[in-house]
Amino acid sequence: PANANLDWKKAPCRFCGVGCGVLIGTENGKAIAVKGDPKSPVNKGLCCVKGYHSIMALYGSDRLTHPLVKKNGRYVQTTMDEALDLVASKMKETIAAHGKDSVSIYGSGQWTIPDGYVASKLFKGCIGTNNVEANARLCMATAVTGFLSSFGLDEPMGCYEDIDHADTFVLWGNNMAEMHPVLFSRLLDQRMKRGVKIIDLATRTTRTSMAADKSIIFNPQTDLAIANAICYEIIANGWMNKSFVDEHCRFSKGLTNMGYGLEDNYAFTDKPEGISFEDYKDFLEDYSPEKVSNLTGVSVKDLKYLAAHFGDPNKKVMSLWCMGMNQHSRGTWINNLVYNIHLLTGKISSPGNSPFSLTGQPSACGTVREVGTLTHKLPHGVVANKEHREFAAKIWGVPVENIDPKPTYHTVEMFRALDRGDIRFMWIQVTNPMVTMPKLKRYRDGAKKEGRFIVVSDVYPTPTTDIADVILPSAMWVEREGLYGNSERRTQHFEQMLEPPGEAISDTLQLIEVAKRLGYEKQFGYKEDTHIAEIYNEYRRHHEGKKHNLAPLEVLKSQSGALWPYVDGKETKWRYNSTYDPACSNGKDFHFYGNKDGKAVIWQRPYEPAAEEPDADYPFWLGTGRVVEHWHTGSMTRRIPVLHQSMPHSYVELHPKDADRMQIKTGDKVKLTTRRGEITLPASVNERGVPAPMQVFVPFFDESMLINDITLDSFCPISKEPDYKKCAVKVEKV
Numbered sequence: 001p002a003n004a005n006l007d008w009k010k011a012p013c014r015f016c017g018v019g020c021g022v023l024i025g026t027e028n029g030k031a032i033a034v035k036g037d038p039k040s041p042v043n044k045g046l047c048c049v050k051g052y053h054s055i056m057a058l059y060g061s062d063r064l065t066h067p068l069v070k071k072n073g074r075y076v077q078t079t080m081d082e083a084l085d086l087v088a089s090k091m092k093e094t095i096a097a098h099g100k101d102s103v104s105i106y107g108s109g110q111w112t113i114p115d116g117y118v119a120s121k122l123f124k125g126c127i128g129t130n131n132v133e134a135n136a137r138l139c140m141a142t143a144v145t146g147f148l149s150s151f152g153l154d155e156p157m158g159c160y161e162d163i164d165h166a167d168t169f170v171l172w173g174n175n176m177a178e179m180h181p182v183l184f185s186r187l188l189d190q191r192m193k194r195g196v197k198i199i200d201l202a203t204r205t206t207r208t209s210m211a212a213d214k215s216i217i218f219n220p221q222t223d224l225a226i227a228n229a230i231c232y233e234i235i236a237n238g239w240m241n242k243s244f245v246d247e248h249c250r251f252s253k254g255l256t257n258m259g260y261g262l263e264d265n266y267a268f269t270d271k272p273e274g275i276s277f278e279d280y281k282d283f284l285e286d287y288s289p290e291k292v293s294n295l296t297g298v299s300v301k302d303l304k305y306l307a308a309h310f311g312d313p314n315k316k317v318m319s320l321w322c323m324g325m326n327q328h329s330r331g332t333w334i335n336n337l338v339y340n341i342h343l344l345t346g347k348i349s350s351p352g353n354s355p356f357s358l359t360g361q362p363s364a365c366g367t368v369r370e371v372g373t374l375t376h377k378l379p380h381g382v383v384a385n386k387e388h389r390e391f392a393a394k395i396w397g398v399p400v401e402n403i404d405p406k407p408t409y410h411t412v413e414m415f416r417a418l419d420r421g422d423i424r425f426m427w428i429q430v431t432n433p434m435v436t437m438p439k440l441k442r443y444r445d446g447a448k449k450e451g452r453f454i455v456v457s458d459v460y461p462t463p464t465t466d467i468a469d470v471i472l473p474s475a476m477w478v479e480r481e482g483l484y485g486n487s488e489r490r491t492q493h494f495e496q497m498l499e500p501p502g503e504a505i506s507d508t509l510q511l512i513e514v515a516k517r518l519g520y521e522k523q524f525g526y527k528e529d530t531h532i533a534e535i536y537n538e539y540r541r542h543h544e545g546k547k548h549n550l551a552p553l554e555v556l557k558s559q560s561g562a563l564w565p566y567v568d569g570k571e572t573k574w575r576y577n578s579t580y581d582p583a584c585s586n587g588k589d590f591h592f593y594g595n596k597d598g599k600a601v602i603w604q605r606p607y608e609p610a611a612e613e614p615d616a617d618y619p620f621w622l623g624t625g626r627v628v629e630h631w632h633t634g635s636m637t638r639r640i641p642v643l644h645q646s647m648p649h650s651y652v653e654l655h656p657k658d659a660d661r662m663q664i665k666t667g668d669k670v671k672l673t674t675r676r677g678e679i680t681l682p683a684s685v686n687e688r689g690v691p692a693p694m695q696v697f698v699p700f701f702d703e704s705m706l707i708n709d710i711t712l713d714s715f716c717p718i719s720k721e722p723d724y725k726k727c728a729v730k731v732e733k734v
């Protein structure tokens with residue numbers, strides 16, 4: 001009642017990819033209350049600790065409020081106009097001296113849709129460089145190549161409503177209880193109501209394992225063999241849905257390393273090759289539960305138990321995954337393999353039967369995947385495709401020759417190019433690569449070299465602003481108008497509710513202002529008070545049609561977002577299923593229209609060892625990840641006192657047996673050494689999570705203990721996404 005007179009407005013939560021709806025109460029120009037939006041179909045009024053404290057992230061005492069320019073090694077305050085002039089003149093100067101591919105932008109899955117769209121239009125459409133990447137390369141690129149190679153189109157076929165229909169949930173290496181907490185609570189709710197089963201398949205015991213009905217711990221990297229064992233069992237026991245497979249699938253092998261743009265077969269080192277069902281069955285002979293039990297560390301009984309859940313014709317199964325599968329040296333393959341299981345059983349694209357790839361960031365889907373802020377992408381399609389280039393150029397109002405058909409650098413390569421000097425100017429927005437890049441020391445040293453000019457747009461000082469020549473203060477979340485797209489294809493709008501502090505302006509406006517200074521007034525002539533609506537309406541044109549139509553802005557303003565494809569005033573909840581999806585046109589019950597023949601691909605994917613494995617010198621596995629209290633690198637959540645106090649610093653989790661043997665107790669200092677360097681952290685034994693013996697786990701949120709200084713920068717050869725979950729490490733008590 002004390003808040004009865006507040007002005008409450010809806011927004012998607014600023015933090016994770018679940019995309020919960022929140023209501024923000026403002027009074028006298030300040031956000032003073034936040035609660036879950038009961039009308040949101042995502043969270044139905046519930047939030048997690050980050051959501052409930054989200055508005056406090058707006059008011060940290062060290063908010064960046066004025067632009068800062070580095071002069072003689074010190075930051076000097078300047079005006080926004082002068083800072084933007086300097087950014088534009090440095091870009092011009094760099095292009096004149098080193099060519100258009102010497103300038104770059106590195107953004108984020110926390111970019112709003114308009115931010116990413118204008119970045120892509122400026123760099124790809126106007127300047128003519130494909131040096132556009134986003135941090136989603138480090139977390140979701142594999143999900144993209146998994147979807148594209150199996151179905152020809154990105155993003156999940158199902159939606160969160162699958163949770164209300166599934167009987168069994170198999171979690172593939174994702175700690176949902178901490179990373180997608182509100183969604184996990186929906187699983188627990190279904191267990192209370194309907195007695196569904198939750199099976200946690202992981203390399204470490206987490207809060208998710210503790211809440212699951214069954215926890216299965218496997219050896220790192222062997223999920224490839226486990227998925228194949230499930231497929232073996234499905235076929236051996238006659239659980240295959242033969243009519244579905246005959247009608248809607250084909251079998252293939254190959255496509256093991258590639259460049260970019262799957263749709264165009266761009267830069268394949270090997271082409272996909274069709275194989276017969278008999279060939280595929282023969283391949284699986286090496287993956288019977290008996291043959292892979294030792295390798296995986298999973299008993300034959302548990303492998304059969306898992307397979308039986310998928311094989312049971314009376315059970316609907318939902319697979320859920322996130323970074324455990326995506327940050328994987330064969331991430332695209334493990335994504336393909338989980339689709340194989342669902343395709344072989346026909347448990348796909350129908351309520352409750354759903355292989356579902358979760359995202360980490362609030363707009364990894366909406367901005368990075370759909371707007372296409374990756375080097376090879378355009379909002380609709382890929383740069384390598386002439387028709388796609390022509391289509392984008394027409395909407396952008398630029399000559400088609402401006403759009404370079406050749407992708408340049410994926411994220412790791414972009415930072416290598418900065419180190420080498422091939423890139424001389426980098427603009428970093430809404431992300432903190434000087435905490436998150438793997439093998440970080442190399443890239444930090446590279447960014448600091450002479451002759452590099454770095455612009456960083458952010459809301460707080462971070463290790464990334466430390467390397468900046470210009471720091472631009474950004475308007476955060478509801479201090480500006482914007483849109484996000486969450487894990488289930490839901491586009492959500494939020495209006496500006498607050499004035500940003502000092503001279504801060506949105507990343508969208510920063511980019512527009514620089515574009516105008518570069519001479520692109522015509523392409524960026526949006527009006528200040530309507531620019532978000534104008535940009536969204538322009539962006540929607542890229543996705544027109546039954547396969548990806550986005551809801552009109554008025555719809556997004558009036559409700560908690562809408563799923564795309566949004567056709568004839570209706571959301572499409574299950575793609576590729578003709579009962580629900582108006583884009584199906586083959587006259588059959590399912591139509592995988594992303595592939596030319598309308599069929600989904602069942603891939604032959606072998607087990608392959610990790611890029612670096614423990615040995616005599618570095619005998620433990622090291623994996624990294626997140627904790628529920630902190631959003632990514634903690635640059636916002638560490639400014640929320642209650643979250644910071646409950647999780648003040650990072651730590652290294654050890655198995656109790658290893659800790660006993662090495663006489664390590666919780667709080668003792670432990671040195672971790674890899675081939676890249678060393679770091680010392682306090683030990684955590686039997687607290688939040690428990691890794692398997694001879695494994696350690698370290699959260700990456702703490703900028704005072706940079707675990708990424710010692711991680712490995714090897715990546716999936718298809719998606720180019722690094723494997724943060726596996727490298728070899730030596731563990732010593734200090």
Ligand code: SF4
Binds near residue numbers: 014015020047051181
């Ligand atoms: Fe926000 Fe994610 Fe928590 Fe929902 S689950 S409140 S979206 S951080």
